[in-house]
């Protein structure tokens with residue numbers, strides 16, 4: 001079965017990569033769907049987020065990465081995927097994901113599999129990574145090197161632009 005790993009990936013973290021790697025071990029192939037949540041302000045553009053997810057999953061032969069534009073269930077249908085894989089950290093993730101799983105099961109229909117985040121990444125979020133990075137903090141423990149470098153370039157560029 002083909003699986004979809006959806007998210008904003010702004011930026012992709014070790015927590016995301018852990019879930020993608022584990023999904024690739026469970027399913028025939030995985031399509032990472034790099035989407036846009038209208039409620040969020042992004043640090044990286046869709047093109048940059050795609051490029052960073054592609055660079056950090058290049059070693060996984062059954063994983064591909066595509067932009068998500070529109071409904072996730074339509075994306076799943078286009079890719080012949082029967083399951084969405086979601087990483088779960090806290091109870092609040094479960095509450096939110098249950099609601100989406102139920103609606104996607106009807107609108108799709110598509111199944112949802114929730115994988116518990118590995119303990120080491122179980123409280124990590126891109127939001128926190130962006131917050132620390134925006135003050136010039138070191139986020140290299142939480143993201144691959146290529147992502148840490150791009151964050152540094154981006155935040156230095158923003159500091160210069162803001163004078």
Ligand code: PNS
Nearest residue numbers: 006007008009035036037070071072073
């Ligand atoms: O990492 P995020 O921000 O939780 O990812 C959210 C994203 C982009 C995957 C989500 O907003 C999404 O699936 N958007 C596509 C529209 C859709 O199908 N929404 C879910 C139906 S309730």
